[in-house]
Amino acid sequence: QKEVEQNSGPLSVPEGAIASLNCTYSDRGSQSFFWYRQYSGKSPELIMFIYSNGDKEDGRFTAQLNKASQYVSLLIRDSQPSDSATYLCAVTLSGGSYIPTFGRGTSLIVHP
Amino acid sequence: EAGVTQSPTHLIKTRGQQATLRCSPISGHTSVYWYQQALGLGLQFLLWYDEGEERNRGNFPPRFSGRQFPNYSSELNVNALELEDSALYLCASSLEIGRTEAFFGQGTRLTVV
Numbered sequence: 001q002k003e004v005e006q007n008s009g010p011l012s013v014p015e016g017a018i019a020s021l022n023c024t025y026s027d028r029g030s031q032s033f034f035w036y037r038q039y040s041g042k043s044p045e046l047i048m049f050i051y052s053n054g055d056k057e058d059g060r061f062t063a064q065l066n067k068a069s070q071y072v073s074l075l076i077r078d079s080q081p082s083d084s085a086t087y088l089c090a091v092t093l094s095g096g097s098y099i100p101t102f103g104r105g106t107s108l109i110v111h112p
Numbered sequence: 113e114a115g116v117t118q119s120p121t122h123l124i125k126t127r128g129q130q131a132t133l134r135c136s137p138i139s140g141h142t143s144v145y146w147y148q149q150a151l152g153l154g155l156q157f158l159l160w161y162d163e164g165e166e167r168n169r170g171n172f173p174p175r176f177s178g179r180q181f182p183n184y185s186s187e188l189n190v191n192a193l194e195l196e197d198s199a200l201y202l203c204a205s206s207l208e209i210g211r212t213e214a215f216f217g218q219g220t221r222l223t224v225v
Contacts, residue, residue, distance in 0.1 A: 032212050043202055043216040044155070088155070090214075098212045099145065099168055100204075104154040 004091050006103035013110055019076040021087050021106050026070070029094025033065055033072045036088040038105065044088055048074060079110040114139065116205050116217035124223045125193050133188040133220045137205030143167075144186040145206075145214060146178060150199040158201075161186055193224045 005024045013019045021035075032051055036044035048063040050056045050072065056063045062075040072091075076083055086107050090100040117136045125131050137144050146158040157170035161180035169176075175191040184205075190197055200221050204214040 034213070036216075043200075043219045046213060046215055049213050092212050097168060098143070098206075099157055099160050100212060100214055101157065102147075102155040 004089055004101055004103035006087075006089050006106045008104055008106060010107040010109050013079050013108070015079060015081060015110055015112050017079050017110075019079045019083065019108055019110070021074040021076075021089075021108065023072045023074075023089030023091075023103055024070055025072070025089075025091045027091070027093045028067075028070060030067075030070075030091045031094065032092040032098075032100075033063070034090040034100060035061075035063060035072075035074045036090060036102075037083075038086045038088055040085075076108075079108075081110050081112055084108055084110050116203060116215055118201075118203050118217035118220050120220060121218065122221045122223070124225060127193055127195060127224055129193050131190045131193060131197075131222055133190075133201050133203075133222070134185065135187070135203030135205075135217060136185045137203075138215060141205035141207050141215075142184055143206045143214075144180055144184065145204045146186070146188050147202045147204070148172075148199045149202060149219075150196075155202065159188065190222070195224050198222060198224045 035048040038044045050063040050065045060077045064073045086105040088105045089103040143162040147155040160168045178188040180186045200219045202219045204216045206214045
């Protein structure tokens with residue numbers, strides 16, 4: 001079964017720390033990988049996408065992709081209380097389907 | 113540039129009724145995805161439209177249907193509403209097939225009583 005797995009958390013980190021969020025996927029042919037942030041009661045907001053193995057940095061966010069291990073992660077440096085949200089990992093599956101398939105999300109709490 | 117817009121924001125219906133939800137994609141985007149997010153659950157894929165055609169549908173009964181108009185806007189119809197259909201319905205758009213950075217609208221909160 002093709003799926004995307006995330007630890008539901010909550011992941012609690014102190015303000016200023018690095019938050020590390022992880023995601024594994026089962027479809028080895030997956031091509032595109034996304035991280036969304038969703039505040040309670042709001043819609044998901046795209047914060048990062050990555051297509052190639054390695055790291056991609058954007059401000060305080062770094063996405064890391066390892067296709068051999070079927071693993072994608074999101075690092076948030078200098079975490080702020082405003083980063084407290086649910087982070088959703090999404091993967092587009094292989095076989096000509098371009099539909100983003102979502103994990104259940106990891107709840108992140110950044111405490112002052 | 114305007115983002116994805118959905119209407120209405122909230123919708124209250126009675127069991128057995130029909131609901132129609134609408135979505136306008138970002139200008140220039142041809143693909144529209146519909147997702148259901150029930151309370152405490154993840155995003156479940158409902159339907160994908162591109163260039164006016166239904167490209168794929170998720171594991172939902174046929175009473176969930178929709179269409180995409182020539183201007184790429186889309187509507188989702190849910191017939192014979194059940195209490196379990198109460199959820200946040202999210203629409204996302206992307207530029208084209210293969211450019212799958214999808215951007216979400218604010219969602220429609222459907223409550224079935």
